[in-house]
Amino acid sequence: MRAALRSPVGLASAVLLAVLVLLAVFAPLLWGDRAAAIDTDSLQQGPSADHLLGTDQLGRDIFHRVLVATRLTIGLALLATLIGVTTGLVLGSVPSVLPRWAARVVTSAVNIAVAFPGLLLALFFAVIFGTGTIGAVLAIAFAIAPSFARLTQTLTAAVSGRDFIKAARVCGVGRFRLLVRHILPNIAEPLVINATLAAGSALTAFAGLSFLGIGVQAPSYDWGRLLGEGLQRIYISPAPALGPAIAVVLAGLAFNLFGEAAASAAGGRQQVRGRAVARHDSTVEEPDEGLLTVRNLHVSFPGGITPVRGVSFTVHNGEMIGVVGESGSGKSLTALAVSRLVEHPGTVTADRLDFDGKPLRTTSDRDLGTKLAMVFQDPMTSFNPTRRIGSQLAEVSEVHQGLSRKEAVRKAVDRLRAVRIPEPERRVKQYPHEFSGGMRQRAMIAMGLMGEPQLVIADEPTTALDVTVQREVLKLLARIRAERTAAVLLISHDITVVAQTCDRVLVMYAGRIVEELPTDELFTAARHPYTTALLAAVPDLDTDREAPLAVIPGRPPEPGEIARGCPFAPRCPLAEDRCREEEPELTEMSDGHRVACWKSEKELTLAAAGGAR
């Protein structure tokens, strides 16, 4: 709650609440007489210097009546809130100590009551308790109670699942003691915040009842009653109605805004501030080499965080390339950047970023939509759950190839068959949740095949799948590449997956490529200490099963904490002073084999031979 005062809204509403409390305490003492003074010489006057809001039918000053009414208005609202919250708390927490059937009755009663708007409940209770102040307090209190009971139930259920409650239960703590000692203190904060919000709505609801003439009765008066009296002559003068109306709005806002400020302070909402920087680097002319040419690619985020720092590689037609690295190495962002999917506030810059001979920046959506296919990590979340699989596939052809819905769906059936999904005619009409994980990933690949893909970018396509399904998906990617001569960029954290399927491997570490080599040399000629460590961590049939699994000590740096020197140096067994000072460039060691390391080839070969196997 104290944190709420730090936000401007929280502070302003807190000041307003303090003013209201002061008025409630002192206004009747200071101006009580003036507010009650009957002046038959000035009945029903409009606003004047003497009477800021005019006078009522007995000539009493309305402005002072509004001030004096603060006490009754706020007091009754708080009283109603207190009774309502207490009742709700009891109704909401009592099911956890009652026998099961009784708990069910209470819970369903609350669920039914909560469906009715508070005002209807208040009217209902107002009939039972009679019109008048006490009736209105009880009516509003009981109208608040159900939603508070529901809130308490929800929070209690959430807390009850936590480990410390389970532990207390196992230790034999009684149900009542559990509730009072363990559960309630843990849900106190949201309850207090919601009680503040409830006080705001109690205040306006009370004003509503008094306004309707079924709340506070004459000669007592609160803002709602003053408002009702003012409304009767709004034609003659609006001030007598607007004065109390503004008072109700301000007080209601003060409670609501303070509650919301407290809630957001408690929620600890954090939002990343962003700014857009569009930088178009000069394009260094180079001869066209491949389908996808990437030179000096950077992806950065506000706050000086640059997860991809100068990545360069080329994908040729029909080639299958693997990108490996630990999570946070920048491989997925690289994939998003080369498919133009990095979103604000991320910024992509590159000396060259060409797809199919043209700068990616200027490639049309139609070309990208048909020539570039994406396969994402989690097929569960990558399909739109509210649309049928068929329509999600078909829309690619509808939008980019001008097919009619019918033709596009027929094509979708054909593509689903191509990825070996059984009964594709039936499957196109199903929703994603009716597909299994592996089938969904194949459908995702089929979606990429709706166009004529020249490049398939698969970002961890097998990570969310179980091992047998993984093989199928990898085989499918290999088959697409063979049958359609499409290039595949396969991103994976699993070096064995890449080794089985790809022609070349790019090893990424801390936003850079540290080694690039043909796959068939991976197990024999990998040189970078990081690559050899990755390979050494892979268990195989010869691995001693008694020995602990090999790991690379330490952890990769976060994108924000990359310091001087080679980022792998802190974990590298070969690191020397130079490694900690300067970052090595990716340099060609032999044909098609590039390494970013200060060590000489000879040193690396020796280390790889000794360390890895």
Next chain:
Amino acid sequence: MIEVRRRAEGVSTWLPFARRRAVRFLVSLWVLVTAAFLMIHLIPGDPVRESLGLAAPPDVVASRRAALGLDDPLLVQYWRYLTGLFRGDLGTSLTTNTPVSDLIGDRLPATVQLAVLAFLFVIVVAVPVGVVMAVLTKGGRRRGGELAFTSSSVVLAAIPEFLLAVGLVSLLAVTLNLFPVAGNDAPGSWVLPVLALAIGPAAVLARIVRVELLSVLGNDFVRTARAKRLPARLVYLRHALPNAVTATLTLGGMLLASLVAGTVLVENVFAWPGLGSTIVGSIQQKDYPTVQGIVLVYGAGVLLVNLVVDVVLALLDPRSTIREA
């Protein structure tokens, strides 16, 4: 074979959902009817004495009691009340001696029209505004616009409808003389009541639509839609918006229910000849059968709104049929 299986799958989620929802509706309706019946009996003292006043002669009170059947055992009265409801008999007004059902039939249309128009206004204004604000402010863009939108919607939402009504009357009817102050005779007289009812809920809904859409835009399937290079219109309206519908509609149902209740206050400000102005008058005159009948109608209206919302939700989002009630 394929047909059969598909139907079986459709039934497997729909049937339990429909059964569960129907049971809930009927139980709630029963609770409502019972509560409305008990309302008269929970009033401390003698409702007939309350209604006729202390000055009424005892024999008049006694004969009125007998005429209303209040001297019979509670269960007999309950049975008579239930069977009466099935025949559309809601009792007789204590003040006018006319059937309550006639009165309700007379006043209900004005209230329903008001609520429906206000709800349409809420949807037509709030959804586009919320979508546009989400698109404009996604990824932390346009912080100023976001702040202005959020704070103005918070303020508008916090103003109760009857105060908004008073403000609108004073500004647009009294000062500018654009619309009638009260009644529902001229077409222009609809504007202020609808606005008074709709502005608050519209502000709440627009805010929710924006927040929901923003969270949907962070989903993987939106990235998939972008990866398919669909035009922005399709990404937002076809892929993102339907996924924000669940929360929007759930809240929309609550707003509609509270809008139904809000008519009570707004009708009283504008002297609208609907149920809302009638129930307040009846409460003040202690005309309990009329109050009972109107409470029943309002309550049934709210339950019906909730039922419709759940069914629409199930149609739009097939997963919601699986969710536990």
